[in-house]
Amino acid sequence: MSQEERVLRLSRELTGQWTLPILLALEGNGGRFxxxxxxxxxxxSRLSANLKKMVEDGxxxxxxxxxxxxxxxxxxxxxEKGRLHREAARAVQLxxxxxxxxxxxxxxxxxxxxLTLNFNHTRFQEIRQLLDGIxxxxxxxxxxxxxxxxxxxxxxxxxxxxxxxxxxxKQVQHPVQQLSIDLASLx
Amino acid sequence: xxxxxxxxxxxxxxxxxxxxxxxxxxxxxxxxxxxxSGMAMVNTNTKDCVIGFSVAEAVEPATSSTVFEVLxxxxxxxxxxxxxxxxxxxxxxxxGMAKLATFVDPDGHNLMLAETxxxx
Numbered sequence: 001m002s003q004e005e006r007v008l009r010l011s012r013e014l015t016g017q018w019t020l021p022i023l024l025a026l027e028g029n030g031g032r033f034x035x036x037x038x039x040x041x042x043x044x045s046r047l048s049a050n051l052k053k054m055v056e057d058g059x060x061x062x063x064x065x066x067x068x069x070x071x072x073x074x075x076x077x078x079x080e081k082g083r084l085h086r087e088a089a090r091a092v093q094l095x096x097x098x099x100x101x102x103x104x105x106x107x108x109x110x111x112x113x114x115l116t117l118n119f120n121h122t123r124f125q126e127i128r129q130l131l132d133g134i135x136x137x138x139x140x141x142x143x144x145x146x147x148x149x150x151x152x153x154x155x156x157x158x159x160x161x162x163x164x165x166x167x168x169x170k171q172v173q174h175p176v177q178q179l180s181i182d183l184a185s186l187x
Numbered sequence: 188x189x190x191x192x193x194x195x196x197x198x199x200x201x202x203x204x205x206x207x208x209x210x211x212x213x214x215x216x217x218x219x220x221x222x223x224s225g226m227a228m229v230n231t232n233t234k235d236c237v238i239g240f241s242v243a244e245a246v247e248p249a250t251s252s253t254v255f256e257v258l259x260x261x262x263x264x265x266x267x268x269x270x271x272x273x274x275x276x277x278x279x280x281x282x283g284m285a286k287l288a289t290f291v292d293p294d295g296h297n298l299m300l301a302e303t304x305x306x307x
Contacts, residue, residue, distance in 0.1 A: 034242040038224070075245075
């Protein structure tokens with residue numbers, strides 16, 4: 001797998017409404033359920049489902065009551081992979097701040113699409129092939145949203161046959177490029 | 188090396204329910220309560236001996252006992268009983284040492300009253 005593909009995979013693993021906020025809300029080595037819930041203002045069942053998924057994905061360990069040596073110590077502990085993902089989450093958060101259009105990683109495929117454009121893949125089919133699993137509908141929707149928000153420009157290429165080319169708008173290029181460098185340093 | 192102070196920590200399911208029990212029923216003073224972090228502490232009948240509580244997703248009742256000394260166990264049971272504390276079984280005697288009465292907090296953590304019969 002190329003570094004480009006690894007960067008895209010890492011960015012995919014951070015998309016979704018809650019993964020990134022949960023990672024950023026955890027303390028140095030992990031956290032307890034109640035402070036997390038209050039910090040994130042999230043429904044207990046939703047937090048529970050997200051934590052379970054993160055445990056399944058190998059980002060967190062869920063300690064049993066007998067494994068915890070003190071009631072104040074974390075119930076969820078970051079794994080090595082989890083710590084790496086938290087570093088990546090910080091990089092994503094920083095890039096979102098630099099881009100200045102709110103959260104982009106909360107929408108499925110948002111960041112991976114921007115990174116794909118950063119890697120100079122500009123045609124719809126090319127982007128789709130690189131982002132394994134994305135549906136044409138979602139890709140089309142996200143590109144349209146990014147275009148409407150002024151993050152992506154599109155123009156028609158006549159050769160080899162007429163089709164749209166998608167590119168990052170000038171002011172977005174640097175933050176996304178910096179994100180790709182930051183993520184590349186972690187994979 | 189040591190200074191005066193002992194803290195017993197319990198994981199609990201519901202902080203408000205726990206404080207209602209330890210403060211409302213047992214009469215201990217709440218000295219710290221932070222709902223956002225799910226933490227609280229109460230003073231006990233003994234100087235520098237406090238009990239801390241931390242909300243947890245999963246709580247297993249502690250098998251060790253925190254034992255509170257009382258002057259007269261029957262009187263204490265009557266008083267706490269009037270506050271709604273239920274005792275488990277009868278008063279148990281450890282000949283020549285103590286009389287013990289067991290009760291549990293809302294999470295099933297073991298607690299006891301002890302009337303010492305002979306000073307150690």
